[in-house]
Amino acid sequence: MASYNLLVNGKRQSVESWDPAQPLLYLLRNELKLHGAKFGCGLGQCGSCTVLIDDSPARACQVTVSAAVGRRITTIEGLGSPEKPHLVQAAFIAEQAAQCGYCTNGMVMSAVALLRGTPRPSIDQSKAALDGNLCRCGSHDRVLRAVQRAAGTPVEKS
Amino acid sequence: MNTPRLSRREFLQGSALVVGFSFAGIPAARAQAFMGASTHTLDLGELDAFLAVRKDGSVVVYSGKVDLGTGHRIAMRQMVAEELSLSAADVYRIELIEGDTALTPDQGATAGSTGVMRGGVQLRQAAATAREALLALGAAKLQRPANELTLEEGMVGAAGGPKVSIAELAGDRPFNVKLNPKAPLKDPKRYSIVGRSMPRPDIPAKATGRHVYxxxxxxxxxxxxxxxxxxxxxxxxxxxxxxxxxxxxxxxxxxxxxxxxxxxxxxxxxxxxxxxxxxxxxxxKGLVGHENLAAWARRGPFARDEVIQNKGSTAALADGNPRTQRATYAWPVQSxxxxxxxxxxxxxxxxxxxxxxxxxxxxxxxxxxxxxxxxxxxxxxxxxxxxxxxxxxxxxxxxxxxxxxxxxxxxxxxxxxxxxxxxxxxDPKGPPQLLEMRAALDEGNRIAAWEADMWVPLATANLAHVPLLGPADAGIAQPAGQSVGLVSQNADPSTPVANLKVTAHWLADAPLRPSNIRAPGKVANCFAVESMIDQLAAAAKMDPLAFRLRDVTDPRGMEVLKRCAALIGWTPRPSPAATARNAGGKARGRGIAYIHYKHNETYVAVAMDVEVDRASGAIQVLQIACAHDCGLMINPDAVRNQVEGNILQTLSRALHERTTFDTQRVTSVDWASYPILRFSDVPALRIELIQRVDQPPLGAGEAASAPVPAALANAIFDATGARLLEVPFVPALVLAGMKAAPLAAG
CATH class of the missing domain: 3.30.365.10 (Aldehyde oxidase/xanthine dehydrogenase, molybdopterin binding domain)
Structure with a gap:
């Protein structure tokens, strides 16, 4: 069993893993009790497990623990809380941009990453940035509205 | 008492250990609910099964129906709060306990878009019963007749007179009152909680990664x-x-x-x-294989044939009538x-x-x-x-x-x-469906006769539950049979047809273990029916909207059609569009479809604008409009969320989805082989919800799904002249359809 030093949400954390190839997702969820990132496919196809690594969106099911060492990892819990949500989280709440909410983690994290690089994205830019995040409930329109709202360019409801 | 059931106190004690180490907010909150409570009942005839008042005056609601992400969690609270005349802030103080066999009454499965319509209405009646009971308790306490008292914001009393809190009257004590199915409900004109788009309580935790799944x-x-x-x-x-x-x-x-x-x-x-x-x-055991589904459906084995509807005479469909349209529509197995x-x-x-x-x-x-x-x-x-x-x-x-x-x-x-x-x-799959529609026009271009035949797996009567995989493999006997939901509804037009025959050829088996999938059967049925309506309108050279408006008799149906058409800016003309004959480039078209769900529930019309790439066959949906009437809306934004979800999920099912399988196993087992809708597919949505406070609440969880595939197929027909008869509408199917269309270029 080897130890790995991770930097998660600004905090140094030591985690044990019997397998250097263990995906970061399992360590976040089971060792650090950060349940915001969700297992959806384990294939990097759906985006439910998205976290930020050095500010870029990454699929935590595809990043091994050994590859995560020395990188800056941000999970959805590191952005804000129900009492004090991050701007993007507040926009999701204002737009009621979820149904079951299982994909919401990935939507929020991908939106945060988008807005860091593109503070005022067009709808098409938002769609492109979120295209790798799957939602089954059909909350897409609200997610796009939430991104626009977070960017300071809210759309009227039609 | 010989009912083998633990009291809530016993369960509280039994789960005390759990409270200590589980996530804050779940068992801990549940435990608080039963402090002082002893022998609660799960009897659907008892008020105590549904509702309790805590010592601090807050209300606990026990709901057998659960929130599957659909917004019940706010809607149920609003319905109860309204009847109890709680303040808006107190809506969020209601503790809602869902789907716990020890604590909540058995209100049936959360399925069939019945959460609010049945479950919520039951809770509302419980709240109305509680209101009566609280007024009676207040009358005894205050020594005044109950009919002089009111219940407002947790206090019982008469105007200007002394008041007593519901906490004092009933806090932590059972009501011991039968549920009164006739307890008077609040006049909808006085609603202040129901009908408001109050935010859902679960979304802040979902947006911040704290919600406990x-x-x-x-x-x-x-x-x-x-x-x-x-x-x-x-x-x-x-x-x-x-x-x-x-x-x-x-x-x-x-x-x-x-x-x-x-x-x-x-x-x-x-x-x-x-x-x-x-x-x-x-x-x-040997599977049929997805490519052989149509042949399998025609071959059987069948459980039986059933004539579901038969009125008038369909003699007008006799062979040789040139005014008869016929087509066969296929819906695939879906996950x-x-x-x-x-x-x-x-x-x-x-x-x-x-x-x-x-x-x-x-x-x-x-x-x-x-x-x-x-x-x-x-x-x-x-x-x-x-x-x-x-x-x-x-x-x-x-x-x-x-x-x-x-x-x-x-x-x-x-x-x-x-x-x-x-x-x-x-996962148990949405079953395949095969439908044959035959319809004839009379000299005046009205529907003279209509026949529908459907080949679909039979739902086993009184099946205890869907057979479970693990226990079956472990040798624990599972019920013999299959569950598919009410799949035969809406296989006839939503508008009246005088001469009609609908026949189900019930298949004894299913290619893969089936279960109910959203709007069971009705998505495929409406696809077939509303495609055929469009074919009739085209044969009559009539505008598809005008054709439907001519036949619809229900004013609520008429209204959703008209509002939907206005939303999308419908221009009256027959389909296909004049430009459908053009070669190359992009073809544009619009289509519409309508359903009166189950013939007695929600009214929905859906229209859309699409663009088809003539070279690749790729479909881009530009805009979808929907007008929706589900009677009383408890929470319009929660309804809207459901309507959006119905539309986009069914767009996904129509554009992309088909479970593939060979003789051994399912082969579409990841998101590459079973693709679903992506953001790049998402069109602009224009939705109009009709609020009817004087009508009962109907379901919003399914109905808007049903017209989506037909509206899409009709729009593609309008754009290209290609009539798509089989889901999913993948580019190869569109190209083949264009090649076969009588209006194909050249």
Whole structure:
């Protein structure tokens, strides 16, 4: 069993893993009790497990623990809380941009990453940035509205 | 009392250990609800089964229906709060307990878009009964006649007179009152809570990663389990090489008959053990294969034929009538496609067991799971926790059984989560449907006669529950039969037809284990019916909207059609568009479809603008408009969220989705082989919801799904002249359709 030093949400954390190839997702969820990132496919196809690594969106099911060492990892819990949500989280709440909410983690994290690089994205830019995040409930329109709202360019409801 | 059932206090005590270490907000909050409560009832005829007042004046609601991500959690609270005249702020103080076999009454499965329409209405009646009871208690306390008293914001009293709080009257005490089905309801004109788009209470936690799903629930000493499903459907386990996972720390193999699983303390160890375990399986039972579905549906074996509707005479459809249109429509097998694979946690002890589950029907599955754990029904408690959206029965109940089998075998609490391939491969599937429509116009271009034949798996009468995978493999007898939902509704037009015959050819079997999937049967039925209406309008050279408006007699149906047309800016003209004959480039068109759901529920019209790339056959939907009338809307924004979801999910099903399978197994087992809608597919949505405070609330969870595929097919026909008869509308199908269309270029 080897130890790995991770930097998660600004905090140094030591985690044990019997397998250097263990995906970061399992360590976040089971060792650090950060349940915001969700297992959806384990294939990097759906985006439910998205976290930020050095500010870029990454699929935590595809990043091994050994590859995560020395990188800056941000999970959805590191952005804000129900009492004090991050701007993007507040926009999701204002737009009621979820149904079951299982994909919401990935939507929020991908939106945060988008807005860091593109503070005022067009709808098409938002769609492109979120295209790798799957939602089954059909909350897409609200997610796009939430991104626009977070960017300071809210759309009227039609 | 000989009913074998534990009191809520006993359960509270039994779960006291759980309270200590579980997530804040779930069992802890539940525990508070029963402080002081003793022998609560689950009897649907008793007020106490549904509602209690706490010592602090807050209200506890016990709901057998659960929130599957659909917004029930706010709607149910609003319905109760309105009848009790609580303040808006107190709506969020209501504790809502959902789907717990020990605590909530059995209001039936959360299915069929009946959550608010049936479950909510029941809770509303309970609240009205509670209001009466509180007024009676207040009358005794204040020594004034009850009819001089009112209940407002938690206080009972007369204007200007003394008041007493509901906490003092009923706090932590049972009402001991029968549910009064005639307790007067508040006049809708006085509504101040119902009809408001109050924010859902679950979204802040969902947007910040704090919401506790069943996937996030843990117990001390809990093992992680994975099931190794058979290599083929119906295969038997021949041999297992347990040594093949010896290199994985803590991995243990569990074999019960043909049920094969692994457990480990560490989740990743369980994942790897399941992947790396070597096992030999027999050949499967032999599947039809997705490419042979149409032939299979025509061939049977059939359970029986049933004439579902028969009125007037359909003689006008006699062979040779040139005014007859006929077509055959095919709907594929589809997966529920939940984003989170099914998950459950089971803690099976020698004398009792608990299962935390995302089941839509904890009460229904309680006896089935009790057999799995080998305990009497009353010794098994099933507690609902949110899963990923399921839209019908996905793998959640199977996962409960898997966790129960592994916990029973190991004597430890076990969490089981399915893989992506498990979910798409093994969730019970939406069944295939084949429909043949024949309809004739009279000289005045009215519908003279209509016949529909459908080939669809029969729902077994009185089936106790969908047979579960793990127990079947473990040799625990499962009910013989299949469940598909009410699949034969809306196979006839939503507008009156004088001469009509609808026949179901009920298939005795299904190609893959079926279950209900959102708007069961009615999505395919409406696809066929509303495509045929469009074909008739085209044959009559009439505008498709005008054709429908001419025949619709119900004013609410008329209104959704007109509003929908206005939303999309409908220009009256026959289909296909004049530009459909053009060659190359992009073809544009619009289509519309309408349904009166189940002929007695929600009214929906959907229209859309599409663009088809003539070279590639790719479809881009530009805009979708929907007008929707589900009677009284408790929470319009929550309804809108459901309508958006219905539209986009069904757009996904129509554009992309088909479960593929060979003779052995499902082959569409990831998001590459079973693609669903992406953001780049998402059109602009224009939605108009009609609020009818004087009407009963109807379902919003399904109805808007049904017209989507037909509106899309009709728009593609308008754009290109290609009539698509088979889902999904993949580019190759569109190209073939354009080639076959009489209006094809050249």
């Amino acid at each position: 069943v996937h996030d629930f843990t117990l001390p000493g809990m093992l992680h389990g994975r099931v190794v499903r058979p290599a083929a459907v119906g295969a038997s386990l021949l041999a297992v090489d347990a040594a093949s996972v010896k290199h994985i720390p803590g991995a243990e193999v569990v074999v019960v008959g043909n049920f094969l699983g692994v457990v480990a303390d560490n989740e990743w160890a369980a994942v790897r053990a399941a992947r790396e375990l070597k096992a030999r399986w027999s050949e499967g 529920h496609g939940s984003i989170g694979p099914s998950c459950a946690v089971a803690d099976v002890r020698a004398d009792r067991a608990t299962i935390w589950t995302a089941s839509q029907a904890t009460h229904r599955y309680q006896p089935a799971l009790a057999r799995v754990v080998g305990l009497p029904r009353d010794k098994l408690r099933m507690i609902y926790l949110d899963g990923a959206g399921c839209y019908g029965m996905n793998g959640h109940d199977d996962a409960s059984a898997d966790a129960a089998l592994l916990s029973k075998a190991t004597g430890r609490p076990v969490r089981v989560q399915w893989t992506r391939a498990d979910e798409l491969g093994w």
